[in-house]
Amino acid sequence: MTPLTQTTRLFAELFIDGEWRAGADGATFPVVDPATGDTIADFAAATADDCEAAVRAADAAFPAWSQTSPRERSELLYRAFEILRAERETFAEIMVRENGKAWSDAIAEANYATEFFRWFAEEAVRVPGDFRLSPAGDKRIVVARQPTGVALLVTPWNFPAAMATRKLGPALAAGCTAILKPARETPLTAAFIVDVLHRAGAPKGVVNLVTPVPTGPLVAAMIADPAVRKLSFTGSTEVGRELLRTCADTIVSTSMELGGNAPVIVLPGADLDEAVPAALLAKMRNGGAACTAANRFYVHESLHDEFVRRMAAELSTVATGPGLDRDNQLGALVSAVERDKVAALVETAVAEGARVVVGGASIEGGAFYEPTLLDGVRHGDAITRTEIFGPVTAVVSYREVGDAVRMANDTEFGLVAYVFGPEHDALRVSLRLDTGMVAVNRGVLSDPAAPFGGAKESGLGREGGSEGILEYLEEKYIALNP
Ligand code: NAD
Numbered sequence: 001m002t003p004l005t006q007t008t009r010l011f012a013e014l015f016i017d018g019e020w021r022a023g024a025d026g027a028t029f030p031v032v033d034p035a036t037g038d039t040i041a042d043f044a045a046a047t048a049d050d051c052e053a054a055v056r057a058a059d060a061a062f063p064a065w066s067q068t069s070p071r072e073r074s075e076l077l078y079r080a081f082e083i084l085r086a087e088r089e090t091f092a093e094i095m096v097r098e099n100g101k102a103w104s105d106a107i108a109e110a111n112y113a114t115e116f117f118r119w120f121a122e123e124a125v126r127v128p129g130d131f132r133l134s135p136a137g138d139k140r141i142v143v144a145r146q147p148t149g150v151a152l153l154v155t156p157w158n159f160p161a162a163m164a165t166r167k168l169g170p171a172l173a174a175g176c177t178a179i180l181k182p183a184r185e186t187p188l189t190a191a192f193i194v195d196v197l198h199r200a201g202a203p204k205g206v207v208n209l210v211t212p213v214p215t216g217p218l219v220a221a222m223i224a225d226p227a228v229r230k231l232s233f234t235g236s237t238e239v240g241r242e243l244l245r246t247c248a249d250t251i252v253s254t255s256m257e258l259g260g261n262a263p264v265i266v267l268p269g270a271d272l273d274e275a276v277p278a279a280l281l282a283k284m285r286n287g288g289a290a291c292t293a294a295n296r297f298y299v300h301e302s303l304h305d306e307f308v309r310r311m312a313a314e315l316s317t318v319a320t321g322p323g324l325d326r327d328n329q330l331g332a333l334v335s336a337v338e339r340d341k342v343a344a345l346v347e348t349a350v351a352e353g354a355r356v357v358v359g360g361a362s363i364e365g366g367a368f369y370e371p372t373l374l375d376g377v378r379h380g381d382a383i384t385r386t387e388i389f390g391p392v393t394a395v396v397s398y399r400e401v402g403d404a405v406r407m408a409n410d411t412e413f414g415l416v417a418y419v420f421g422p423e424h425d426a427l428r429v430s431l432r433l434d435t436g437m438v439a440v441n442r443g444v445l446s447d448p449a450a451p452f453g454g455a456k457e458s459g460l461g462r463e464g465g466s467e468g469i470l471e472y473l474e475e476k477y478i479a480l481n482p
Contacts, residue, residue: 010094011191012041014050014211017057018204024049029213031188034100034332034367035322041098043187045213051222054208058150058177059227061205066147066175070125073173077121079200084114084193091161091192096323098186099160100332100367103323105286112446113161113193116464119448120169123469127174133482140480145473147175148253149229152222154243156235157334158289158389160186163234163257164193166452166463168207172197174472176230179208181219183235185334187211220246229253230472234291237413237457255461255471257453259387260291260415263408265429266299266307267401267421274441275420276310281443282418284318284371287330288391289338291458292416292437292446296377296384297395298404304397308375311393312357315371318391320363330391332367339367342390349374349383349394359391379407387413401429409434414455416445436462 012031013020021044028042046054065073084091091113092106101109130143153167164180171178182190187209194209212218222228223246233243234257247254264279282294299307323331333339343362350356359372372392377383383394384407398404408417409432416437419426423440430438436454439445446452451465461471 010041010188011195012188013044013191014046014054015191015194015198015207015209016050016054017208018198023047027213029184029211031098031185032335033097034335035324036366041188043211046210046218047212048218048221051210051212051218052225054179054210055150055222055225055227057205058179058208061203062147062150062177065177065203065206068175070127073175074121074124076197076200076202077117077124077169077173080196081114081117081121083196083200084110084117087196088114091189093324094188094192095160095186096331098188099157099334101286101289101323102328102331103326104329105331106323109159109161109286112448113159113165115448116162116165116169119464120173120469123170123466124173126466127469127473137482140482142478142480144476144478145470146476148472148474149176150227151176151178151230151232151472152181152219152228153178154181154219154231154233154235155183155190157183157185158286158291160189161193164190166448166468167232167234168193168197170463170469171230171232171472172202172206174469176472177206179210179222181210181212184211184215216242219243223247223252224250226250231255232471233257240459253474255463256459257291257463258415258457258459259413260293260454260458261295261385261387261411261413262292262416262418263411263433264294264297264418265404265408265420266297266303267419267425267429268300268302269422269425270300270303270420272303272306272310276307276314278441278443279418279420280311280314282439283393284330284391285444287333289333289389291387293389294418295388295394296379296408297393298379298398298407299395300401300404301397301399304395308357308373308395311395312373315373315393316358318371320368320371322366330371333369333390334367336367338389339369342369342388342392345383345386345388345390346372346374346392349377349381352381353378354381354383354394379410385411405429405432412457415458416454418443
């Protein structure tokens, strides 16, 4: 095992009822650094009994936690925010090591993830209610908001920190107790966050961490437990669909942040000095492994050649290599399996007629793939229908703006779209796009203060913003005599 350079103690166990512990049968699974192939930790595998213990602990802690004052919950999150801010280098290094991302992406995620604790520390004390007279004047309508109950939080590997704090922050702020289930690839970041909450003073049972093996049946068993009243899931649409079916049996409240297939529309008149750096960011942030990553570029024919030339020039200078070398701008994919999926997509695109302008190959020595630009892609080709999740830019040329909008909307996904062009034109186009979010003349839109979420098969509910905490609260209507 290769030790981390920054961390004094790396947690690789389950956290249940306020204690770190091995799985009931002592089994572990390896956590691998995709940049080197080295095993960096053997993480405890949770059994059915461990998952059951986590649910019981969260259930037992709920009555007292839900009755704490909003200020107390706010202060816990604020302390956790301060610890994460002070330890951001360690936080980032753990992400680099288990996920493979570039150092700049890891630091950006550490900052972004940390901000969710500050934002929800601020939201904890601002939960709204209502008190009205009915139209007939015969009753007072009181609407109170109460925490939903035990929340199961399932997160993906691509943003192992931010997806966890974006759920833990509002859950704890609302007064719910939580069980965090991170992806098998990236449990160390989750364990670090849970340790921070523990150090910040989270009472036992309020936050628990399990890594069930096998995943599907044990997550389903937790959802089936009557104590679990909330599932917040971030991951693929395929798994989200399955979990929605499981939740139907016990009518569990769900929030779903699922897959994306983000279109980029470059309108006639777009300023390429502004659009190209932003488009590059939309594509290459987190190595393209983002649900918000630009997946398909629809570029007006008047700008197409120049756009391709400038993007290719930018992509060909991206420094690629291990994230621990802080000068590298593009790190490894999370695993060789993910890298091979990207390579196969590029091969298919070429077979369908696309031309490789830059890149187009795996790099030896780790799960690396070259920054790549494909031109001559046609809407409908496999690469325009699939979430690429890697550093590959696919460019489609168009003539009519109406066609670009139609192609952008021609997908079952609806998370985010990017529009570049004169602001008024871009705003009009934004209103016609079937997505939960649109970035206009910008490459990144994520912000803890904004409601993040998708339309169509990209999800249900919103995270962040003032909406985020409502996902963990139930409305209670009380009728009073006037
Ligand atoms: P995934 O769906 O394979 O896994 C996500 C989580 O679900 C992991 O913790 C995994 O262990 C767990 N899981 C897998 N199978 C399960 C099952 N049968 N039952 C219960 N849990 C199960 O997704 P991934 O590969 O980790 O992440 C990539 C996906 O996540 C992409 O589709 C991406 O778009 C999506 N994503 C969405 C957002 C968003 O906010 N919309 C953010 C980040 C990632």
